[in-house]
Amino acid sequence: MKMRFDILTLFPDMFSSPLRESILGRAVEKGLIEIQTINIRDYSLDKHQVVDDTPYGGGQGMVMKVEPIARAIEWVKSQNPSTRTIYLTPQGKPLNQDLARRLFTQSHLILLCGRYEGVDERVRELFIDEEISIGDYVLTGGELAAMVLIDAVSRFVPGVLGSDRSAEEDSFFNSLLEYPQYTRPSDFRGSCVPEVLLSGNHSAISQWRRKEALRRTWLRRPDLLAKANLFEEDKRVLEEIRNSSDDCGLRNTD
Ligand code: 4HQ
Numbered sequence: 578m579k580m581r582f583d584i585l586t587l588f589p590d591m592f593s594s595p596l597r598e599s600i601l602g603r604a605v606e607k608g609l610i611e612i613q614t615i616n617i618r619d620y621s622l623d624k625h626q627v628v629d630d631t632p633y634g635g636g637q638g639m640v641m642k643v644e645p646i647a648r649a650i651e652w653v654k655s656q657n658p659s660t661r662t663i664y665l666t667p668q669g670k671p672l673n674q675d676l677a678r679r680l681f682t683q684s685h686l687i688l689l690c691g692r693y694e695g696v697d698e699r700v701r702e703l704f705i706d707e708e709i710s711i712g713d714y715v716l717t718g719g720e721l722a723a724m725v726l727i728d729a730v731s732r733f734v735p736g737v738l739g740s741d742r743s744a745e746e747d748s749f750f751n752s753l754l755e756y757p758q759y760t761r762p763s764d765f766r767g768s769c770v771p772e773v774l775l776s777g778n779h780s781a782i783s784q785w786r787r788k789e790a791l792r793r794t795w796l797r798r799p800d801l802l803a804k805a806n807l808f809e810e811d812k813r814v815l816e817e818i819r820n821s822s823d824d825c826g827l828r829n830t831d
C-alpha cells in the first residue's frame with residue numbers, strides 16, 4: 578500500500594531536504610511513499626512564464642493565474658484520473674489526526690501550494706476537491722503546510738515508522754497527550770527521574786503513565802478529553818486529579 582503525493586508549487590526546491598531526511602527520507606528510499614514536485618511555472622503558456630497577475634477590482638498583491646495551475650493539475654490527472662486535489666489554505670478544514678487518517682485511505686493526492694494572495698477563485702471552483710488548513714496563522718505560502726500534511730499522513734503508511742510500530746499507538750490515537758519520558762542519567766543536577774520508572778514494576782509503570790497522560794490532558798487540553806475513549810478506571814483517576822489542586826506547573830499559560 579504505497580502512497581503518492583504530487584506537489585504543485587512555485588518553489589519545488591523547498592521540498593528536497595525535509596523529505597530526504599530521517600523517517601520520510603527512508604520511506605521514500607524504500608518506495609513506501611512517492612513524492613513528486615511539479616513547478617507550476619513550467620505550465621505557463623506565456624513566453625515569460627508568468628504565473629501571477631494583479632487582482633481584478635484592484636487591491637494589494639498578486640493572484641496566481643488559473644491557466645498554469647489548471648494545466649499542471651490536468652497533466653497529473655491524465656496519469657491518474659482518480660486523484661483528489663487539495664488546496665492548503667487557512668480557509669480550509671483544520672488538519673487533525675482524524676483527517677490525516679482519512680487522507681491516508683487515498684492512494685494518490687495532489688497538493689496545491691499557493692503564494693502571494695492565493696489562487697484565482699476559479700481554481701477552487703473547477704479543480705479543488707478539498708481545502709485544508711494546518712492552523713490559524715498566516716504562512717508565506719502553502720509549501721510548509723503541504724510538508725506538514727505529508728508528514729502526518731505518511732506516518733500511517735505501513736512500514737514508514739518501522740515494522741513494530743503503528744501510528745495508532747501514538748498519543749492522539751486515544752486523544753490523550755503523551756506521558757513524560759526520561760532517559761539516563763536518573764539524577765541530573767538534583768532533578769530526579771520518578772522512582773516508579775526505576776522500579777521494574779511494569780503494572781505500576783503503566784498505571785503511572787496513564788495517570789500522567791490524563792493529568793496533562795486535563796491541565797493542558799481539556800477539550801481533548803471530551804472525545805477521548807476513557808475506561809471506568811480513567812474516570813476515577815481523573816476525578817482524583819480534578820480534586821487535587823496541584824497542577825505541577827503543567828498548565829498552559831499565556
Ligand atoms: N497559507 N494552512 C496563504 C497558509 C496556510 C495555513 C497558504 C498562506 C496559502 C496563499 N495554508 N497562502 N495556515 O497560511 O494551510
